[in-house]
Structure formats: structure tokens, C-alpha cells
Amino acid sequence: MTTYSFNRRRLFTMTAYGALGAALPPVARSALAETIDLPFANGERQIAPAGTFPEKAAMIIHRTRPPLLETPWSVLGQHVFTPNESFYVRWHLGDFPTHVDIASYRIRVYGAVDALYEISLKDLAADFDPIDLAAVNQCSGNSRGRVEPRVPGAQWADGAMGNAMWTGVPISQIIARAKPRANASHVAFRSMERLVSMFPDKDIYEKVLPLEKAMDGNVMAAYGMNGEQMPVLNGSPVRLVVPGWYATYWVKMLSEIEVTTHPGEKFWMAGAYKIPDRPNGSIRPGETGVNYVPISAMNPRSFFSNAGTGDRISSGADFVLRGLAFGGNSAVRSVDISLDEGRSWEPASLGKDWGDFSFRQWSFRLPAGRKGKLAVIARVTSALGERQPLQAGWNGGGFMYNPAPRIDIEFV
Amino acid sequence: MRTRYLIFLLSVVPGATLAASGVTFPASKIDLKPQSVTLPGSGARYEGPGAAVLNTNCLLCHSPAFVDSQPPLPADVWKSEVTKMRDSFGAPIGDAAIPDIVRALVERHGLPAGNAPGGEGEAGASG
Known part of the structure; x- marks a missing residue:
């Protein structure tokens, strides 16, 4: 489910598919793939060669302007910490700085406080x-193409996410210094990202957190990503990090922190990124009369890293299936594997x-000697007790997709 | 028969210009330096069915690939998308142009098989 076919009519540069499990032998070719077939209808996408987008390796292009760049699963699945140059990119609005001036950059802290400052x-x-805090940044619509x-919306496969070690200052410290007033209830975070200048200046990218969430000690103004300054396209010099919540809240190029007394009425809170107020944000397709609320905490997900549907694997040796998982808004309690369609x-x-x-x-070891076809399902359970469903939920925004992935492989 | 491959990551990633005079975070030893990057030009225009009306109304804000990568969708879902571009993002689209744009999008993408209910409606999707 998590591997894709490159078009063979193109040329390739290659490394070992089986670096972590040797499902296929390494193959070497001479140039980059120009397209990739994502696993759904109308899924052919161009690959931007390394350097096409600044500070970025080869990326799947969903949109050039404003950029939407997906991390190829062949890279994403092989790392606990996604390399910065491969980390996915998602901008909503066309106008954001391409020059970062370290000397003049300021974050304004104001609103329902007694001591505003910059x-x-x-x-x-x-x-x-x-x-320092390790956290998965995942687009609300990751895997929407499935x-x-x-x-x-953006027809992502599974690569609109990444994990990084973020370094920064907890928002709780920043807001405490501003001395919030007794009636403060929320915090609005604003980016330098805005509509291109020819349009009425009606939209600045703004997300709002409840004050309690903003003050949890994990939410931070991050300036470090995997031990380095982050790429401009990932929000340098400072980006909001909201561990456990979807990336829509991780405001890039953070320039304003306003302590407020309301949950936010602008488009990015009141219009976009809303989900049905139902378990896992899921409704029947076409269902009406549903109450919608802003998306917030992530649900748990797991992925296969070193095998995919259609793989033929030698039965002559043990095969170690490998993958990635995260618990959403809490730790991974367990990852469980079923070889019998979910019965055990x-x-x-x-x-x-x-x-x-x-x-x-x-990882999960499959002993040598097995022959024939095998369906494998991987399911994560979080510390909060959330468990991936076996069947995908649905909502009109294509948000929160998280069924337990299944692969169909064959031992030969 | 298909074979799966990996993309090879080049070890040197060009594109960023770093200059002197940064800020060093002593505890974490992260150096922030001025960054100056150039984004690739969009360049491309819509081609094929409905291209003229889409080039007139849609190119101003975003490149065509995003639209071309969408699945077949019902006309009312396309209409809500186009209306959102105007009402939420300030696109200068007149009422009279909306049916033409929707027609062009349906012509390019076709309609979903069966009678699949669609779209974002109230959710005002993004992401």
C-alpha cells in the first residue's frame, strides 16, 4: 500500500529498495525518475529533481505555486527522522518571504496581555x-488520494508527513512573559504567508489554539529541525510546532502571537479544516445535518516500509517486515500484525x-519456508487506546484517513 | 511487469544562499543564518479541453497541476471549489464566469462513476 511504481519508460537513479529488508535487489540507474504513479486514479505526478525547489531533494510535485511537494515513500519509509531536504512542503497562499533576514526578524506578542513585547x-x-522534542508533522489531508x-483537495499519497527533532522555545514561556489577562482564552498564531498582493488583503494565514493547549509546554516556537536551521520552504526561521495535532496548526514563518478571548472567526479556523463532529471525523458519504468543528488531534497510523502489494519475496530465508507508526496524540502502545484478515x-x-x-x-519476523500468497495487516494502538479501523472512514474534506494498511505479498 | 525503485538523494542540495552574520543558539548549538532562495517559475498553462477559460480565471493564483491532478468530481463539488476561490481567496471571478469554469472542469475530468456523493460542502476543505 505504501510503495509506488515509477514509470519504466523514464530513466532512474536508484538505490537499494531493500535497505531494510531486501525484498528486491538493489538496482543502479543513471538519472532521476521524472514521474511517479501514486496508487490511485489520475495519480501520475512529476518528480522535481533535487535542487528544483530550494534546499530540497527530489520531491513529488502536486503544485508548483504555491508549492505542494510530497516526500517519496521510498525515502520517507526508511527514516525515523525525515531528512530536512526531503521533508514535505505545503503552502496555502502564494505570497511568503523567500529571504530570511535574521537581524530584523521579530515575533510580536500582544493582545489580552499586560506586557506586550517583540x-x-x-x-x-x-x-x-x-x-528538543520529536514530533510527527502530518497534513490533515495526508493520503487524501486514497x-x-x-x-x-491535494491528492496526496502517504508522503504529506514527516518526523523531526524540533528545537525551540515553549509557547508557555513566551506567553508567560507577556502576562496574559484573566479573560484570555485562546492564542492566535499568524504567519508571514498571505495572498498575493494584487488581491484584497483579506487573508493572512492564522490558526488559533485554546490557551490551555498553547500553554501545555510542548507547543513551541521552533527554530531547529533535526539539529539545523529549517529550510525556507518548511517555515524558517521560526515555525509553530504543535505535537500531536495536525500540521494545519504548525504555522510557518511565525510573526505574530496574539492572546485573545475567542476561538477565531477567520477563514482558516471558521471555514477550512473542519471535520464532522463524530468519532474519527467520519460520516457516511453524502450525509447531511452534520455539525462541523475545527480539526485538532491526529489519529494513530502505521505504514509498511520495506514491502508492498505485489512483492514476491524469497521463502528461503526469514523475512523481517518493517514499518513506521505513530500514536497520533499519544505514544504508540503497540503495533499488531494480522496474517488472517484481522481475525487474530x-x-x-x-x-x-x-x-x-x-x-x-x-518489525515483524516471518520465518523461512512460507510459500504462496499472504495478506498482512498492520494496526497501531495508541497509549490513549485509539486503534486504527480496518475500514477507512470518510469525510468530505478527505481528512484523518487512517485505516490499518494491508499488503498482499507472495513468498516464492 | 513493474519493478519498484527508489529515488536517489543527491548529497548536495543546491538552492540556498547562506551569508555571514547569523544567530547562534548556545544551548542547542543551532546557527541561524540569512537565507535567500529562488522558487521555480510556474510557467505552465492549461492545455486541452476548457484551457482558455481556466487560463483566464485560475492561473493568477495557482499553477495548473493542482487542478489537473484532481479526480473526477460532480459539478456541484467543482462549483463549491470555484466559489471558494472567489469568496475565501479573493479571486476576481464574476458570477457569469462560474458556470463556464465548472463546465470546463467537468469536461476535463469527467464525472465520477456511479452516483458518488461528493465533495467538501460545509467542510470547506483544505490541506
Whole structure:
């Protein structure tokens, strides 16, 4: 489910598919694939060669302007921490800075506070205690291309997500210094991302968190991504990190923090990114009379890294299935594997624990000697007790897609 | 028969210009430096069915690939998308142009098989 076919009429540059499990031998070719077939109808996409987009390796293009770039699964599945140059890119509005001026950059902190102030990057470095926290950043609509019936929006496969070690200052420290007033209830975070200038200046990218969430000690103004300054296209120099919540809240190029007394009425809270107020955000296609609420916490997901439907695997040796999982808004409690269509489950081995909000690698050994076809389902259960459904839910936005993935492989 | 391949990541990623005089975060040892990048030009225009009306109304804000990568959708879903571009994103689309744009989109993509209910409606999707 998580591997894609490159068009063979193109030329390729290659590395080992089987780096973590040797389903296929390594193959070397001489140039980059120009297109990739994502696993749904009308799924052919161009591949932007490395360097086409600044600070970025080869990426799947969903849109050039404003950029929507997906991480190829062949890269994403092989890392606990997604390399910065391969981390997916998602901009909503066409006008954002392409020059980052370190000396003049400021974040304004104001609103329902007694001590408004501005933070320079030097202040951010000198005046606060930074934290490091591993967290998955996942687009609300990741895997939307798999949603049936199909819905409009970016037709991502599974690569509109990534995991990074984020370094930054907890928002709780920044807001505490501003001395919020007793009636403060929410915090609005604004980006330098806005509509192109020829249009009425009616839209700035703004997301709002409840004050309690903003103050949880994990939500941070991050300036480091995997130990380095982040790429401009990922929101340099400072991006909001909201561990456990969908990436729509992870405001890039953070320029304003306004403590407010309301949940936000602008388009990006009141119009977009709303889900049915139902378990897992799921309704029957076409269902009406549904109450919609802003999307918030992620649900759990798992993925196969080293095998996909159609793979033929030698039965002459043990085969170790490998994959990634995350718990959504809490840690991974377990990843369980079914070889009998979901009737029984066996636990996978879990890799190093990088924290509640990180990717976690899993593995599951299939002993040598097995012959013939085999369906494998991987399902994660979170520390909060959420469990991936076996059948996909549905909503009109194509949000929160998270069925337990299944692959159909054959041992030969 | 298909074979699966990986994309090889080049070890050097060009595109960013780094200059001197940054900010160093002592605790985390992360250096912030000025960045200046150039984004690729969009260039492309719609081609094929309905291209003229889409080039007139849609290219201003976004490149065509995003629209061309959409699945077949019912006309009312396309209409809600086009209306959103005007009402939420300020696209200068007149009432009279909306049916033409919707017709062009349906012509390009076709309609979903069966009678699939569609779209985002109230949800005002994004992402």
C-alpha cells in the first residue's frame, strides 16, 4: 500500500529498495525518475529533481505555486527522522518571504496581555530555555488520494508527513512573559504567508489554539529541525510546532502571537479544516445535518516500509517486515500484525522510543519456508487506546484517513 | 511487469544562499543564518479541453497541476471549489464566469462513476 511504481519508460537513479529488508535487489540507474504513479486514479505526478525547489531533494510535485511537494515513500519509509531536504512542503497562499533576514526578524506578542513585547531571534536564543522534542508533522489531508469516494483537495499519497527533532522555545514561556489577562482564552498564531498582493488583503494565514493547549509546554516556537536551521520552504526561521495535532496548526514563518478571548472567526479556523463532529471525523458519504468543528488531534497510523502489494519475496530465508507508526496524540502502545484478515493479531517488535509524538519503527519476523500468497495487516494502538479501523472512514474534506494498511505479498 | 525503485538523494542540495552574520543558539548549538532562495517559475498553462477559460480565471493564483491532478468530481463539488476561490481567496471571478469554469472542469475530468456523493460542502476543505 505504501510503495509506488515509477514509470519504466523514464530513466532512474536508484538505490537499494531493500535497505531494510531486501525484498528486491538493489538496482543502479543513471538519472532521476521524472514521474511517479501514486496508487490511485489520475495519480501520475512529476518528480522535481533535487535542487528544483530550494534546499530540497527530489520531491513529488502536486503544485508548483504555491508549492505542494510530497516526500517519496521510498525515502520517507526508511527514516525515523525525515531528512530536512526531503521533508514535505505545503503552502496555502502564494505570497511568503523567500529571504530570511535574521537581524530584523521579530515575533510580536500582544493582545489580552499586560506586557506586550517583540522577540528578535537573538532574544529567542538568549532569553528562554529551549527544548528538543520529536514530533510527527502530518497534513490533515495526508493520503487524501486514497479516499473513496474521491474528494477535492491535494491528492496526496502517504508522503504529506514527516518526523523531526524540533528545537525551540515553549509557547508557555513566551506567553508567560507577556502576562496574559484573566479573560484570555485562546492564542492566535499568524504567519508571514498571505495572498498575493494584487488581491484584497483579506487573508493572512492564522490558526488559533485554546490557551490551555498553547500553554501545555510542548507547543513551541521552533527554530531547529533535526539539529539545523529549517529550510525556507518548511517555515524558517521560526515555525509553530504543535505535537500531536495536525500540521494545519504548525504555522510557518511565525510573526505574530496574539492572546485573545475567542476561538477565531477567520477563514482558516471558521471555514477550512473542519471535520464532522463524530468519532474519527467520519460520516457516511453524502450525509447531511452534520455539525462541523475545527480539526485538532491526529489519529494513530502505521505504514509498511520495506514491502508492498505485489512483492514476491524469497521463502528461503526469514523475512523481517518493517514499518513506521505513530500514536497520533499519544505514544504508540503497540503495533499488531494480522496474517488472517484481522481475525487474530500478534505484536510487532517496537524500535527505539523517541517520545510520545515521534515516528516509531516496528518489525515483524516471518520465518523461512512460507510459500504462496499472504495478506498482512498492520494496526497501531495508541497509549490513549485509539486503534486504527480496518475500514477507512470518510469525510468530505478527505481528512484523518487512517485505516490499518494491508499488503498482499507472495513468498516464492 | 513493474519493478519498484527508489529515488536517489543527491548529497548536495543546491538552492540556498547562506551569508555571514547569523544567530547562534548556545544551548542547542543551532546557527541561524540569512537565507535567500529562488522558487521555480510556474510557467505552465492549461492545455486541452476548457484551457482558455481556466487560463483566464485560475492561473493568477495557482499553477495548473493542482487542478489537473484532481479526480473526477460532480459539478456541484467543482462549483463549491470555484466559489471558494472567489469568496475565501479573493479571486476576481464574476458570477457569469462560474458556470463556464465548472463546465470546463467537468469536461476535463469527467464525472465520477456511479452516483458518488461528493465533495467538501460545509467542510470547506483544505490541506
